[in-house]
Amino acid sequence: MSGGPLTLHVPEPQPCFGKAADSSRLHLSEAGQVRRPAVDVEAAEIRDLAYALIRVLDDGARAAGPWSGACTIEQLRAGLRAMLKTRAYDTRMTMLQRQRKTSFYMQCTGEEAISCGFQPALQSGDMNFPTYRQQGLLIAQDWPVIDMMCQVLSNEKDRMKGRQLPVFYSARGAGFFSISGNLATQYVQAVGWAMASAMRGERSVAAAWIGEGATAENDFHAALVFASVYRPPVVLNVVNNQWAISTAQSVAGGESATFAARAHGYGIPALRVDGNDYLAVHAAASWAVERARKNLGPTLIEWVTHRAAPHSTSDDPSKYRAPEDQTAWPLGDPVDRLKDHLIGLGGWSEARHVQLKAELDEEISVASKAAQGYGTLVEGSKCSPASMFDDVYKLMPPHLREQRQELGF
Amino acid sequence: MPSLTMIEAIRDAMDVMMARDERVVTFGQDVGRFGGVFRCTDGLQRKYGSSRCFDTPISESGIVGVAVGMGAYGLRPVAEIQFADYMYPAYDQLVSEAARLRFRSAGEFSAPIVVRMPCGGGIFGAQTHSQSPEALFTHVAGLKTVIPSNPHDAKGLLIAAIEDDDPVMFLEPKRIYNGPFDGHHDRPIVPWSKHELSETPEGYYTVPIGKAVVRRQGSDVSILAYGTMVHVVEAACQSVGVDAEIIDLRSLVPLDVDTIVRSVTKTGRCLIVHEATRTSGFGAELSALIQERCFYHLEAPVVRVTGWDTPYPHAQEWDYFPSPDRVGRALTRLMGS
Numbered sequence: 001m002s003g004g005p006l007t008l009h010v011p012e013p014q015p016c017f018g019k020a021a022d023s024s025r026l027h028l029s030e031a032g033q034v035r036r037p038a039v040d041v042e043a044a045e046i047r048d049l050a051y052a053l054i055r056v057l058d059d060g061a062r063a064a065g066p067w068s069g070a071c072t073i074e075q076l077r078a079g080l081r082a083m084l085k086t087r088a089y090d091t092r093m094t095m096l097q098r099q100r101k102t103s104f105y106m107q108c109t110g111e112e113a114i115s116c117g118f119q120p121a122l123q124s125g126d127m128n129f130p131t132y133r134q135q136g137l138l139i140a141q142d143w144p145v146i147d148m149m150c151q152v153l154s155n156e157k158d159r160m161k162g163r164q165l166p167v168f169y170s171a172r173g174a175g176f177f178s179i180s181g182n183l184a185t186q187y188v189q190a191v192g193w194a195m196a197s198a199m200r201g202e203r204s205v206a207a208a209w210i211g212e213g214a215t216a217e218n219d220f221h222a223a224l225v226f227a228s229v230y231r232p233p234v235v236l237n238v239v240n241n242q243w244a245i246s247t248a249q250s251v252a253g254g255e256s257a258t259f260a261a262r263a264h265g266y267g268i269p270a271l272r273v274d275g276n277d278y279l280a281v282h283a284a285a286s287w288a289v290e291r292a293r294k295n296l297g298p299t300l301i302e303w304v305t306h307r308a309a310p311h312s313t314s315d316d317p318s319k320y321r322a323p324e325d326q327t328a329w330p331l332g333d334p335v336d337r338l339k340d341h342l343i344g345l346g347g348w349s350e351a352r353h354v355q356l357k358a359e360l361d362e363e364i365s366v367a368s369k370a371a372q373g374y375g376t377l378v379e380g381s382k383c384s385p386a387s388m389f390d391d392v393y394k395l396m397p398p399h400l401r402e403q404r405q406e407l408g409f
Numbered sequence: 410m411p412s413l414t415m416i417e418a419i420r421d422a423m424d425v426m427m428a429r430d431e432r433v434v435t436f437g438q439d440v441g442r443f444g445g446v447f448r449c450t451d452g453l454q455r456k457y458g459s460s461r462c463f464d465t466p467i468s469e470s471g472i473v474g475v476a477v478g479m480g481a482y483g484l485r486p487v488a489e490i491q492f493a494d495y496m497y498p499a500y501d502q503l504v505s506e507a508a509r510l511r512f513r514s515a516g517e518f519s520a521p522i523v524v525r526m527p528c529g530g531g532i533f534g535a536q537t538h539s540q541s542p543e544a545l546f547t548h549v550a551g552l553k554t555v556i557p558s559n560p561h562d563a564k565g566l567l568i569a570a571i572e573d574d575d576p577v578m579f580l581e582p583k584r585i586y587n588g589p590f591d592g593h594h595d596r597p598i599v600p601w602s603k604h605e606l607s608e609t610p611e612g613y614y615t616v617p618i619g620k621a622v623v624r625r626q627g628s629d630v631s632i633l634a635y636g637t638m639v640h641v642v643e644a645a646c647q648s649v650g651v652d653a654e655i656i657d658l659r660s661l662v663p664l665d666v667d668t669i670v671r672s673v674t675k676t677g678r679c680l681i682v683h684e685a686t687r688t689s690g691f692g693a694e695l696s697a698l699i700q701e702r703c704f705y706h707l708e709a710p711v712v713r714v715t716g717w718d719t720p721y722p723h724a725q726e727w728d729y730f731p732s733p734d735r736v737g738r739a740l741t742r743l744m745g746s
C-alpha cells in the first residue's frame with residue numbers, strides 16, 4: 001500500500017489485441033476446450049465458463065469439442081446465406097444513406113454470426129427484444145428485406161409511418177419487438193415478457209439483447225435481478241463488440257471482470273462465446289433456449305465479437321480507433337470462418353461462394369429499387385403529416401384533433 | 410473578438426473555467442478521448458488530463474449521480490448527457506437529489522453541478538434525438554434551466570452556470586451548433602461567422618443567469634422565445650413585416666419577469682414560441698404569468714406556437730418543427746384581433 005495521495009483510475013480507452021495485456025482480457029480458450037454442461041446445471045457449477053470462451057471452429061476452420069455437431073450441412077449453408085445477405089443489405093443501405101436518400105444507417109458488420117446463428121434456435125411465438133444491431137434476426141428468418149428497406153427510407157410503405165429513425169424496425173410477426181433508441185430499456189422488458197409467458201403457463205421464450213456499453217444502464221441490472229428472482233424463460237444476450245461509439249469495453253467495466261461474470265452476482269448461469277463462430281453461436285443459443293423452454297430459467301450469454309464498421313453513418317472511427325485494432329483482432333471474420341469450414345467439409349466451394357454473393361447482391365439491389373419506388377426520405381411519397389397524430393393514443397383526444405386541424409388536415 | 414460556433418463557444422467556456430479553477434471537471438459518454446459526439450469537449454482531456462476530462466460508462470443516472478457526489482465534495486462538475494432525450498434515466502438523481510440536496514440538508518450539502526445536453530430537432534433525429542425537455546426541469550424546484558441561442562450567450566451562460574452554486578440544466582439547441590437556423594430548411598446553411606452574435610470575447614466573462622435580452626425593439630407585439638426559435642421568430646417577423654419586440658429569454662428559471670412585463674405592458678400583445686410540446690410546456694407558465702401581471706394591458710389573448718403534442722416524427726420533421734410560416738400566420742392573426 002502506498003502512502004502517497006490517491007489517484008483516479010481512468011481505464012485505457014484503446015484496446016489493442018496485438019498487446020498481450022489486451023489479448024488476455026479476451027480470455028481466449030482453444031477451440032473445443034470448454035466443456036458443455038447439462039442444461040439443468042446450477043450457476044455455481046459453471047462459474048469458470050464466465051472466464052472461458054466457447055469456440056467450435058479452430059484457426060483452420062475445423063470443428064472440435066462438445067459444442068460441435070449441432071448443425072447439418074444444410075443448416076450451415078443457410079447460416080452462411082443469412083450472414084452474406086445481411087452484409088449485402090448493410091452495404092446497400094449504407095450506400096443509400098451516402099446518396100442522401102435517408103438520414104442515417106447502422107451496420108452490423110463483423111457481428112452477423114450472432115443474430116443469424118441465434119434466430120434458428122427460436123421458434124414461432126418467441127420474442128426478441130433487439131437493439132439496432134440485430135437486423136440478422138429478421139434476415140435469418142427470411143423476413144422480406146423490402147419491408148425493412150421501406151422503414152429505412154421512411155416512405156409510404158414504411159409500416160412505422162415514417163415516425164422512427166432508420167433501422168428502428170418493429171416486426172411482431174417475426175418475433176421482433178419495436179426498437180426504442182433509448183439504450184437498455186428493452187432488456188428488462190424482455191424479462192417482463194418472459195415472466196408473462198410463465199404467468200400464463202405458456203411455452204414462449206424471450207431473448208433480450210444489449211451491447212456491452214449499454215450494460216452500464218440501470219435497466220440492465222434491473223433485468224438481472226428480476227430474472228434472478230422470478231427465473232423466467234429469457235436468454236440475456238450481451239453483444240460485446242469491444243466498442244461503444246468511441247469508448248472501449250474497458251470503460252463499461254470490461255477491464256475488471258467479463259460481462260458474463262456479472263450474471264454470477266445474481267446467481268444466473270452464464271456462457272461466454274466466440275461470437276464470430278457461427279457453430280459456437282448456434283450451439284450456445286440452443287443450449288440457453290432449451291433451458292428457458294424447460295423452465296430452468298434465465299441464461300446470460302456474452303458474445304465476444306468485434307465491431308468492424310463505424311458505429312453508424314454519423315460516426316468517424318478514424319478519430320479514435322487505431323488501425324491495428326482491426327488487424328490484430330484475433331477471432332477473424334464470421335463469414336470467412338464458416339465459408340472455410342463448409343469448404344473443408346466438402347459442402348461448399350469458392351465458386352459457389354462467389355455465385356451466392358452475386359445472387360444476393362442482385363436480390364438486394366432489386367428489392368432496393370422496388371423500395372425506392374415507394375419513395376425515399378427526400379423524394380416521392382411518404383406517410384401524410386396527418387398520420388403523426390395517430391397512435392399517440394388509441395383514440396385521438398380532442399386537443400390532438402384540434403392541432404391536426406391547425407396543421408391543415 | 411473571435412467569431413466562434415456554438416460548439417467552440419461551449420468548449421471555450423469549459424476551457425476558460427478549467428484553467429481558472431482546478432475544481433472544474435467534465436465527463437460523459439464519449440467526452441474524454443474522442444471529445445464528445447458533437448466535439449464540445451475536444452482537446453480538453455489532452456490539455457487537462459484524464460482525471461479532469463474523462464469518458465464515462467453509458468449510465469445517465471451514474472453520470473448525474475457521481476456529479477452530485479463530486480459537487481457535494483467540493484468539485485464543480487460539468488456533466489454531459491449525450492442527447493437530452495437520454496436524460497430520463499438520470500431524472501431521479503436530478504429531481505430527488507440534485508434539486509433538493511441543499512433544502513433537505515438545510516444548506517449543509519449542495520450540488521453545484523452543470524448538466525449539459527443537446528436538445529431540439531431539425532436534424533432528422535426522430536423521437537430519440539429531438540426532444541426539448543426544458544419544462545421537465547423548470548417544473549422542479551431547486552433546478553435552474555438555461556438555453557442559449559447564440560455563441561456569445563452560450564459561453565457567458567456556461568461560465569455563469571459553472572460558477573453558480575446550484576444545479577443548472579444547460580440546454581444546447583443542437584440545430585444551431587454550427588450555424589444560426591431560422592427554420593428555412595430548404596435554404597443554404599448559414600455559418601455562425603456570418604452572424605454578429607458569434608463574436609465572443611476572449612477569456613472570462615459571464616452572461617448572468619436570470620436575465621433575458623431584447624433582441625429587437627418593437628411596439629406592435631412582444632414575442633417570447635429561446636434557443637433555435639429566436640432565429641425562427643426573427644425570420645417570421647421579417648417576412649410578415651410586423652414591428653415586434655423579440656425577447657430571447659435565455660434563462661427559464663430564474664425568469665426575467667421584469668423584462669417580459671415591461672414589454673407586454675408596452676405592446677399589449679404577446680406571442681410565445683417554443684419547439685417543445687404544447688400541453689404543460691413552458692409557454693403555459695409564461696402565458697399564466699402574463700395573464701397575472703399584464704391582464705389590464707392586453708389587447709388580445711396570448712397566443713402560443715409550439716411543437717404538436719406528439720412524439721417527434723422522422724419523415725414529417727418539417728411538419729412538426731414550428732416553422733417561420735406558422736409563426737407568421739399566428740402573428741398575423743394576433744395583430745388582427
Ligand SMILES: Cc1ncc(C[n+]2csc(CCOP(=O)(O)OP(=O)(O)O)c2C)c(N)n1
Binds near residue numbers: 182211213
Ligand atoms: C439512454 C441512452 N444513452 C445514450 C445513448 C447514445 N448512444 C447510442 S448507441 C451508444 C453506444 C452503445 O454501445 P453498445 O451498447 O456497446 O452497443 P454497440 O453500439 O456497440 O452495438 C450510445 C452511447 C442512447 N441511445 N441511449
